[in-house]
Amino acid sequence: MAQGKRAAQKTEGDVLTGLISFFGVSGSESGVRKYIEQQIRPYVDEISVDRMGNLVARKRGKGPKVMLAAHMDEIGLMVKRMEERGFIYCTAIGGIDPAAFVGNPVHLAAPKGRIHGFLTTHEVSAGKYIQKVPTIEDIFIDTGLTRTQLQQRGVEIGTYVHLESHTCCEGEGGIVLGKALDNRIGCYILIELAKALQRPKADVYFVFTVQEEFGMFGARTSAFQLDPDWGIAVDTTYANDVFADPSRSIGKGPVITVKDGEFIANPCVVGWLKATARKQKIPFQLEATESGTTDASTIQTVRGGVPTGALSIAVRNIHTTSGLARMGDIRDAVRLLAALLRDPPKVCPV
Template sequence: MDLLKRLIMANGVSGDENEVRALIHKEIKAHVDHVEVDKMGNLICHRKGSKPTVLLAAHMDEVGLIVKGITSEGLLFCAEVGGLIPLTLIGEKVLVRAKKGQVHGWLTTRKTSASTEHEELPTMKDIFIDTGLDAKELEAFGVSVGSYVSFDKHSALDIYGKKIAGKALDNRIGCYILIQLARALKKSGRDVFFVFTVQEEIGLYGAWTSMYTLQPDWGIAVDTCVATDLLDEPNKISLGKGPVLTVMDDRLIASRDLNEHLSSLAAKNGINFQLDITDRGTTDASVISLQKGGVPSTVLSVPVRNMHMASGIAHQRDIENAIKLLSLLLENPPASSCRL
């Protein structure tokens, strides 16, 4: 888990993925044949091998904040970068990225009541960052409108039993899985693109640009999804019961051929997996599937509790099984798709 810890410690709010990209490049470059960074900032890694070509995509960015205003007292008001729940932000420690380093601060609110039962829930207009510095001191550090803000979790990754907790599990888990697959892939193996995308959290923008020059036969977004095992839902997505294959989400109907092939591989090799249909959100796969006449695509996700909050919770077994299943796919890909 050391690699995952280092990925989580890196800060990479959407549009500010440089630190994450540099770490991934360092870890993967010896295991692929070609690496490039496109104009958008996507990291595209190619391992040459036999056809068909499989594309695996994982987004590098995490949800966070960006400074939109600074008061004379030095209070920082922010906009969301990605989907956040304002109420869950209050009391969290953050890092404000500045030109001369980083400034620590705490998210607080001007709503003084400890109870929200009889009042409206706070919005981003009610929440600000207090760094203990005034406006002139912040300016001296290089904090300004446009400075990125990430959650500050000094322990980075907590391991308890088989579960892990940490910031940015969405989607450093996916990045971790792709790096581990690249390390394990045989030299004479599959033709694979490992694509680490930017700005997924704000509109899948990296996926759009990364696909212009690529022509894979199959596409898989490796991501995280919401664990619902604590909710009263008929089809619960649970921690520890395996990675999740998407059947349909808000913008994608997954390739039936690819899902059936993955399901068969899992069943033959004793790998637990789960199926999910959701109308909440989508992934890079929805973009990959629409490129150049269509790319049969799906999503393989690791369930996470507390998605898009300061700390998420995941199960190591789900990560391990995702790696096993994708390794089997690269060794035994589907032969073709959509044939009469």
């Protein structure tokens, strides 16, 4: 009870900063899961962790069974080999552009404590210009330690490597900055939604999934177990407002997905979201892209099929440690989902 009271007294910036500050590369989400559990527990009726590691929080209501999914995991690296001099080469976990991470601080999650270092290349280390776009094979971690010293600290093949960054929430202009905005923003939206829903007319399951960045495995097992009437994945998407004619911008409302690289949204779920946004005078954007996807693509295909949509927040520099989003879009997403679930549709006709 005391923990719940303390959690409730946190400001929204504090909670989101806390979410971003945790490290949770796919397959190692336990730390962020414990934090989410602490934050959401006072506002739900049931809470559990399944065998896959998904956190499932239920808010009971008479009505359709609704699954809202937000993945907890983030992109990162894993040790693949170590040279005698201590240079560490890694395999990527999730979609990583190596060029975006040269010079980025990292830490190895070693059994005997974190070991800090930087991602670099041979050219950068030698004070030369990079001549070609680096691949994952070209970048390595330099900690200043030898292989023997690293091994004495417990570093081995399979050790997780976490990407570090500066974090700022609610800076000037309501800006959110930092790593892992994909998808701690989605997790934050579900926590705030649980607070906002007082007496939902749906049986709502807030599902914080694992391993989305590495195959959407958590959403698959959770959706199969819950067998919801319909679902929505809450995630982030690429803002392209650095270009002249953007289709997804920060500060212009949450993004309703019509299609992505692996998912065509259920038309009636898309219609519900658009109609609710218009009724509540909430700004929104539509998305039809050729790349990327969310947990929605997995949820919709379990069992006999689940009518599924996706609601995202536009983020600049997504899948880097320099993500940038606007708090106003996040608040609008909470408002939109809360309005939808206060009087939820029960049937999605085929």
